[in-house]
Amino acid sequence: MRMPPPPWRERTEGGHHNSMTDRGRILVVDDERHQRDILKMILEGEGYETAVAGNARQALEEARDGLFDVILTDLKMPDKNGIALLTELVKAQPGVCVVLMTAHGSIDSAVDAMRKGAFDYMTKPLEKDELLLVVRRALERSRLVRENRMLHEQLRDRFRIENIVGAHGSMQDVFRIVHKVAASNSTVLIYGESGTGKELVARALHEQSERRDRPFFAVNVAALPESILEAELFGHERGSFTGAEARKIGLFEQASGSTLFLDEVGDLKRDLQVKLLRTLQEREIMRVGGTERIRVDVRIIAATNSNLEQAVREGRFREDLYYRLNVIPIVLPPLRERRTDIPLLVEHFLKKYGGGRARTVGDKALKALVAYDWPGNVRELESALERSLLLAEGDEILPQDLPAPVRSGLAIARGPLALDIPDSGLDLEALEKSLVLKALEKTEGNVSRAARLLGLSRRTLQYRLEKIQGAPNGASIVRKGAETT
Numbered sequence: 459m460r461m462p463p464p465p466w467r468e469r470t471e472g473g474h475h476n477s478m479t480d481r482g483r484i485l486v487v488d489d490e491r492h493q494r495d496i497l498k499m500i501l502e503g504e505g506y507e508t509a510v511a512g513n514a515r516q517a518l519e520e521a522r523d524g525l526f527d528v529i530l531t532d533l534k535m536p537d538k539n540g541i542a543l544l545t546e547l548v549k550a551q552p553g554v555c556v557v558l559m560t561a562h563g564s565i566d567s568a569v570d571a572m573r574k575g576a577f578d579y580m581t582k583p584l585e586k587d588e589l590l591l592v593v594r595r596a597l598e599r600s601r602l603v604r605e606n607r608m609l610h611e612q613l614r615d616r617f618r619i620e621n622i623v624g625a626h627g628s629m630q631d632v633f634r635i636v637h638k639v640a641a642s643n644s645t646v647l648i649y650g651e652s653g654t655g656k657e658l659v660a661r662a663l664h665e666q667s668e669r670r671d672r673p674f675f676a677v678n679v680a681a682l683p684e685s686i687l688e689a690e691l692f693g694h695e696r697g698s699f700t701g702a703e704a705r706k707i708g709l710f711e712q713a714s715g716s717t718l719f720l721d722e723v724g725d726l727k728r729d730l731q732v733k734l735l736r737t738l739q740e741r742e743i744m745r746v747g748g749t750e751r752i753r754v755d756v757r758i759i760a761a762t763n764s765n766l767e768q769a770v771r772e773g774r775f776r777e778d779l780y781y782r783l784n785v786i787p788i789v790l791p792p793l794r795e796r797r798t799d800i801p802l803l804v805e806h807f808l809k810k811y812g813g814g815r816a817r818t819v820g821d822k823a824l825k826a827l828v829a830y831d832w833p834g835n836v837r838e839l840e841s842a843l844e845r846s847l848l849l850a851e852g853d854e855i856l857p858q859d860l861p862a863p864v865r866s867g868l869a870i871a872r873g874p875l876a877l878d879i880p881d882s883g884l885d886l887e888a889l890e891k892s893l894v895l896k897a898l899e900k901t902e903g904n905v906s907r908a909a910r911l912l913g914l915s916r917r918t919l920q921y922r923l924e925k926i927q928g929a930p931n932g933a934s935i936v937r938k939g940a941e942t943t
């Protein structure tokens with residue numbers, strides 16, 4: 459039996475420090491032997507592990523494995539000047555601190571070097587104290603950069619799933635659960651608005667399970683009429699109904715040994731709810747028109763974009779089936795609740811649809827993308843970018859390339875405000891007050907502009923405002939409003 463891959467990439471030993479080199483590793487590059495020897499002696503005297511190179515070629519070779527924290531290099535060398543070397547070193551080993559050693563009178567090149575990413579420069583002849591000070595600072599910096607990068611990598615790689623972008627805590631929670639339960643056979647129920655990636659997560663669960671060598675089966679429960687769906691799921695015997703000219707093997711049988719994804723499971727009709735429940739309980743099916751009980755070994759992943767609990771309360775969905783499905787719930791957050799992921803997703807889709815070219819999104823356009831409410835979630839973002847990439851004249855996407863609602867910052871599809879009415883109901887008057895106050899907050903008290911934001915005349919707003927100011931607890935209304943919107 460093949461073991462599933464480790465849930466997240468094991469961190470390989472990131473740091474290269476060991477006890478002997480804890481003080482830092484330094485490479486000295488100079489074509490003058492004498493100079494190299496002196497520097498090596500001084501630095502080793504301070505406990506730094508020091509290597510030397512007599513020219514740029516040697517230096518690049520030495521530095522290839524990225525073992526150095528700091529590289530001190532002469533500016534003028536026979537085979538390559540220090541700045542060209544610097545550029546290559548920084549490219550090969552981002553984060554390495556390069557310090558240039560220049561002769562008097564070459565300050566211009568030193569400035570150039572700083573611009574190209576040198577950490578510092580020193581003028582020859584070197585002073586021992588200055589040398590050690592610069593080296594200490596460079597080491598400190600190199601350590602910080604490395605730690606920082608390690609932290610970032612850890613954050614990024616901790617919980618990662620191929621093709622699913624999400625650094626936001628809510629998505630990290632999702633990845634964590636996926637990694638934890640992928641290998642089990644437990645039924646998973648994925649909740650999420652349209653376009654939040656439910657199917658993507660279902661596939662990831664399959665791909666990380668021992669069932670991954672078999673194909674992943676999916677059926678959209680809402681897309682098929684009941685009788686067809688029934689035959690689709692359970693199969694039928696020949697002649698079991700008009701038109702059933704041959705035996706049909708249903709998805710439960712086909713997916714035996716694999717995963718079956720039941721999309722929009724909330725739309726399952728009553729009769730099929732019963733049949734599905736029985737299948738889940740008994741792990742057996744019967745084909746339509748058949749009498750034989752057939753054992754099936756199917757891992758069920760279901761998804762819904764509706765509130766199943768509410769459907770249960772309203773009697774539209776069987777409670778016992780709900781509990782059978784809801785063994786491991788995974789909730790995918792709407793995109794507007796994890797806006798910090800938008801730039802990451804944008805980057806992801808630029809790569810996917812950029813046609814191999816380096817495409818970017820301009821600052822203004824990115825702002826609009828982050829501000830938009832995305833009623834269609836990631837799917838909508840994906841198609842918006844695909845479209846914008848086609849429309850953009852150059853390599854940079856500008857606001858005018860974005861779909862109109864994104865550009866104008868309106869989520870038309872869901873109405874001007876994405877508000878759900880909580881089961882407990884809401885207080886319309888309080889809500890109105892909070893909206894008025896929020897509009898004023900946004901315009902810093904400018905009544906005309908606030909009125910425009912609310913689609914009211916200035917006079918109407920003025921009137922409502924007077925009403926509100928007469929009301930007690932105006933301030934607390936603002937806070938409550940902030941939570942509900």
Ligand SMILES: Nc1ncnc2c1ncn2[C@@H]1O[C@H](COP(=O)(O)OP(=O)(O)OP(=O)(O)O)[C@@H](O)[C@H]1O
Nearest residue numbers: 621622623624651652653654655656657658836837
């Ligand atoms: N986190 C994500 N990272 C990258 N791509 C994503 C992510 N979430 C969704 N997508 C992409 O968005 C599109 C919609 O995803 P998916 O079909 O999984 O959503 P869904 O929740 O099943 O939507 P629906 O309810 O409309 O069926 C797909 O192209 C998918 O690749």
Ligand SMILES: [Mg+2]
Nearest residue numbers: 653656657721
């Ligand atoms: Mg889907």
